[in-house]
Amino acid sequence: MKTKPFLALATTTAALALWAGCASEPGAIAPQDSTKYTLENTENFELLGKTTQTAVAGTGLQPRVLPDGRLEVVASVKNRENRKVRIQVNCVFKDAAGFTTGDETPFETVELAANATEAVRFTAANTLAKKYTIRVREVN
Numbered sequence: 001m002k003t004k005p006f007l008a009l010a011t012t013t014a015a016l017a018l019w020a021g022c023a024s025e026p027g028a029i030a031p032q033d034s035t036k037y038t039l040e041n042t043e044n045f046e047l048l049g050k051t052t053q054t055a056v057a058g059t060g061l062q063p064r065v066l067p068d069g070r071l072e073v074v075a076s077v078k079n080r081e082n083r084k085v086r087i088q089v090n091c092v093f094k095d096a097a098g099f100t101t102g103d104e105t106p107f108e109t110v111e112l113a114a115n116a117t118e119a120v121r122f123t124a125a126n127t128l129a130k131k132y133t134i135r136v137r138e139v140n
Contacts, residue, residue, distance in 0.1 A: 090107045
């Protein structure tokens with residue numbers, strides 16, 4: 001067997017494979033989830049349902065006390081899917097011991113575009129709220 005034709009064929013095939021791989025159009029790179037700044041600030045998220053746990057992530061919570069003493073929370077929710085997702089988000093306000101104050105907001109519907117992050121704002125109705133839980137569920 002002659003090795004020159006075989007070597008030429010192998011070299012040509014390898015060159016074509018490399019050229020074909022480099023000729024493809026690069027696609028959009030999906031953003032990566034990061035917990036660098038929010039690791040300790042997302043334990044108050046409760047993702048209801050298996051599909052919600054896969055499709056949505058809580059990426060941040062920003063609580064603050066308003067001048068009138070009521071608690072306000074801004075929750076950032078992120079769509080981890082490459083498709084539009086409809087979710088509902090609400091907030092359960094709790095006292096310092098972690099028991100509900102009876103102040104629960106109605107579920108608010110939010111449409112998240114593919115890989116998008118949205119902020120949702122909740123304000124307690126009274127000054128009893130010291131803690132909170134953000135609940136997220138997917139709408140079919």
